[in-house]
Amino acid sequence: MKKVAKGAGISFIGSVTGRCLFFALQVIIARFFSTEVFGLFTLGLTVTRIAELIARLGLHMGTMRFVSIYRKDDVGKLKGILISAPLISFSNGILIGGLIYFFAGTIAESIFYKPALTNVIKNFALAVPFMSSMTIIAMASQGFHTARFSVYIKDIIQPSANIVFVILFIKLGYAVSGIVFAFTLSYVTAVLAGFFFITRQFPIIKKRDIKPVYEIRKLLSYSTPLLFNGFLAFLILWTNTLMLGYMKTPREVGVYRAASQVPIFLTLILTAFNSIYAPAIADMYHRGQMGRLGKIFKTTTRWVFLLTLPFTLILIFSAGEILTIFGRDYIKEGIPVLRIIAIAQFINCATGGVAFTLTMTGKQKTDMINNMVMVVVNVALNYFLIPKYGCLGAAIATGISIGTVNFSRLWEVYFIYKIQPYNMSYMPGIACGTIGIIILYTLDKYFLVEEYLLINNYLLNHATLIKLVSNGLVVCIIFVVGFIIKGFREEDRFVLDAITKKFKSNIFKLKVE
Template sequence: MVAFLFKLTGVAIGYLFFYVLADYYGTEGVGVFSTLWTILLFCIIFAKLGFDTSIVKYIAGFYGQKKFSFIKIIYRKGVFIILLAGTIITLLVFAFSNQISLLFFENSDYSFFIFLVGLLTIPMAIINYNAESLKSLKNITGFSILQNGTIYIVMLMFLFILNHYSFSADNIIYSLCLTFAVLIPLSFLMISNSFSRRLKRQDVHSETFSLKNKDILQTTFPMFLSSFLFFILSWTDILMLSYYLPESDVGVYSMASKIAAVNTLVLVAVNSIAMPKFAEIFERNDKSLFRNFIKQSTLLVFIFSFPVLILIMLFPSEILQVFGTEFAEGKNTLLILAAGQFFSAFSGSTINILNMCGREKAAQYILIFSSIPNILLNYFLIPVYGIEGAAIATSATLILWNLLAVLVIYRKFGFLTFPFNVKFKK
């Protein structure tokens, strides 16, 4: 419940942030921020190398086995590898900032902002990693505080202050830098408190930590690939729109995408609680409990998502116009994206289930298979249909990979993740 309330508040703050962004800077400002944010997300995938996902599995496993000292060891190893990988990514972004600016903005005016994106790679990767570690330790409040909602509200605070002294679109990226300067020490403070409160007990078994870096990376690498491929599926539209169309069109699409994502609000909140639980119940080998927990989770998501879909279908233009009349042109885009997001909500936590239950490679293959049509559809449809083409490509591949994951789970575990009982005749 705490995670859901935080997520709900975070979404509300997120829309407030984009409302202010649209009010201050219009569709172009929203488009520039969305492009820079997407580039940052791309960078942190390579900085984290999948450790933000694997740490959930490791901590949940060690906690259940009462190997509390192992939790601190695996956490520190993850921090070290993220710092190492993040440094390499940062240096690469520094070196090619001018070329990246030319690629997405058709000029070098934004090269300094790209440079700052490189600078923010390690802080954001660490914040994500600490958030997932807190979730694994069942500190849902701490995990929820480190989500995008907090980033947006702190950014808004700094944006108001900076614009008070000197109004400029540059203040968007400066406020993001100041926000991470606040959240990094806060995240480490919460980790320290969580470790001291939850890991006081002695290990039940006096074993030596035997996992080598090679073994850890072998577990983590498929999760990194899944994260990378998931990024391709989720953000190719923004990057390719930035390449083909003006920033104003990217801004309209980004706003439609944000609104459509409300369909999966509860899914994300459920995932924040359920991911460690998936691994824990699976390890118990209680098939009935495992099935019921997944179906109940998906039913909860469906109950909240269906009314959102109906609302979007009935009032797409009116919802978009809340952020400015120029956003109303994204009506059809919003309808297409909402349909795809609803199918994702109806399918449940498919990829997370596979990742938490020893089927990382299956998840990886699904995302690889789905990313190819995603790139091709965006490539062919955007030049012809613009932002609606990107919406068609995104929704089609979203439905594809969720459907494939549902079928793999059915084959591996004998049930469908849909909220209602559906049986195939044998």
């Protein structure tokens, strides 16, 4: 359990780092190019993600599983997996990438009705084999029961290389083709780094006297059924982008992409607490300790609620200032999108680890149905809302679908297990939030900088900084005072101790290893 906890913590730190680096990459692209170019880049990336998902064939999960099984007892089969899985994925990536390249014009003109997208898709197609094989190699590394090499490959090296190559091609005067080529080169770099790390973990792979034993049929029979789960996850994340690209202009795709990326950072808090909560669920459920499980469910959810609420308020009341990071062209249409998605992600966080509560107690099919319903609701709402409201309609569709699925999960957990995460201990947080809304609304009313933002295109200027700092200070003071007045409950101290111990050990391990 200790090793699992450390691995989960390292994965979380890597996920935060990778997400920040990818966010920085998108800011760079948005700042140096138009909203149309950023939108075309986003659509090309979406098509490429679909191609990579097909090329991967679910092998990332199969590779991790069989590497974990064979790593100690069967060197030949382990070597066979480490050779065959990336090779199959790379070969399939060449095939799928080739098809995407060949049909790029059809996809761009007949599906998205955007001829300018043709060359973007063609350039992205070159990345498909490297994307799929990088994921396989990273997950193979995790099969050795260590997360750090996987973090290095996919969360640090690839996004860092991407930023470096993008800046280089911008300096050389390239436009969208340079951005996409930089994307491909970053995955080539990550694949090479991945092979280096794999040979470090399993050095005897280079020895010719050890014959690889290939179990391709067994590997594929386990992996390919997981494609459905992958597609479901993809649709949850990318449906809005695809439908915006189909129904609207690249400009609206770019605005939506920029505005929707910021609130996703709220989910990092939920991810952190789920890494503590999830491992305990199955054990307590198995022992029949539902009362204790209910208490931890309440405590972790309340902490996520209290920590995400202040950041949500800052996002809502500083939306325009935050969007200046991308440029003035994103502000006017992006503000309502950012606010709606911030509220949606807050609802997602405020329901806590409700999805894990279902899946870790044997109700995986129930939650899979929840996800399918979420996709159907999202597609239907996008179909009706995007033609009339554009990127705002996509945001509304996202908000309603996220709210629907999370409230459904809450009801299911209560109906099945008679537990729910809410009680009167939330009232101090709600009171602080209400006070914060009143003060921030008043400041927003008398401290208007939106017109200033729309006529200035600086990355950050004194007006935006003053507004951001003032909003942040107001929220921090309100919630800190609220915590001091209310004090900590006994279960709060338990959670604080768990967080402190876990992340101290993870940071130390990262430094040492």
